Amino acid sequence: MPNGQDQAATVPLPSSSVKPVTATAAGTVVANGQTHHQRQHHLWLVTGPAGSGKTTVAEHLATALQLPYIEGDLYHPKANIDKMSAGIPLTDSDRWDWLTELRKQSNSRIHDGAEGVVVACSALKLKYRDVIRVAAYWDRTLVIHFIFLYAPAELILERVAARKGHYMGANMVKSQFDILERPREDEVDVITVDASGDVEDVKEDALEKVRALLAAEG
Numbered sequence: 001m002p003n004g005q006d007q008a009a010t011v012p013l014p015s016s017s018v019k020p021v022t023a024t025a026a027g028t029v030v031a032n033g034q035t036h037h038q039r040q041h042h043l044w045l046v047t048g049p050a051g052s053g054k055t056t057v058a059e060h061l062a063t064a065l066q067l068p069y070i071e072g073d074l075y076h077p078k079a080n081i082d083k084m085s086a087g088i089p090l091t092d093s094d095r096w097d098w099l100t101e102l103r104k105q106s107n108s109r110i111h112d113g114a115e116g117v118v119v120a121c122s123a124l125k126l127k128y129r130d131v132i133r134v135a136a137y138w139d140r141t142l143v144i145h146f147i148f149l150y151a152p153a154e155l156i157l158e159r160v161a162a163r164k165g166h167y168m169g170a171n172m173v174k175s176q177f178d179i180l181e182r183p184r185e186d187e188v189d190v191i192t193v194d195a196s197g198d199v200e201d202v203k204e205d206a207l208e209k210v211r212a213l214l215a216a217e218g
């Protein structure tokens with residue numbers, strides 16, 4: 001083993017009254033000199049531009065896996081909703097508190113006893129996904145996966161134009177694609193799902209990929 005590769009990282013817990021815990025791998029912690037093998041919990045982030053099918057797929061996964069579901073749209077502050085309803089794209093700074101709130105909500109569902117959580121959240125840029133990845137810093141049992149839904153902008157535009165009663169209008173789709181940073185090859189926690197097919201096929205494809213990952217993890 002090369003020098004340093006096997007070394008554990010010491011991670012302080014949020015409360016200063018708690019002794020530091022040393023994490024060696026997801027689900028294994030060393031506290032007070034004792035190793036505890038903890039059950040892993042999964043955080044499934046369904047991501048992609050507005051109209052890519054996040055809500056549709058996330059609801060399906062949550063039902064099939066019997067996990068709580070967090071709809072990211074419900075956690076935007078009113079100022080963000082007002083902006084998007086007026087056809088004004090959000091900026092990075094509009095999104096930070098929203099992303100950290102989604103992360104906090106995810107951690108607290110697990111803390112309260114959920115086996116895992118499904119979250120619908122656009123997470124358009126690498127740095128937004130990185131904000132979510134910090135959830136595993138606070139909970140070493142957490143395994144995070146992003147399910148990135150991708151379809152051409154023209155197709156998504158058609159779907160959003162046909163959708164009724166949503167604040168995100170078709171005029172906003174281009175701005176989402178303009179800033180979209182498609183997951184890089186080294187983002188190994190991302191599964192890409194082709195969202196251009198029939199809705200039932202897309203839902204099943206996402207679920208199959210999730211089940212394959214769970215099976216591979218044993």
Ligand SMILES: Nc1ncnc2c1ncn2[C@@H]1O[C@H](COP(=O)(O)OP(=O)(O)OP(=O)(O)O)[C@@H](O)[C@H]1O
Pocket residue numbers: 048049050051052053054055056057073120122159160162163164166168195196197198199200202
């Ligand atoms: N594979 C599909 N084929 C056809 N229509 C779809 C498909 N997936 C979703 N839709 C429809 O496209 C619209 C957008 O889907 P959905 O609301 O799930 O996307 P979203 O990514 O959650 O959008 P937003 O980010 O704006 O909330 C909805 O009207 C939905 O019924």
Ligand SMILES: O=C(O)[C@H](O)[C@@H](O)[C@H](O)[C@H](O)CO
Pocket residue numbers: 049050051072073076090095121122123124168176
């Ligand atoms: O990051 C963003 O710009 C937002 O999250 C949007 O993507 C919307 O919330 C969502 O997609 C609703 O249409």
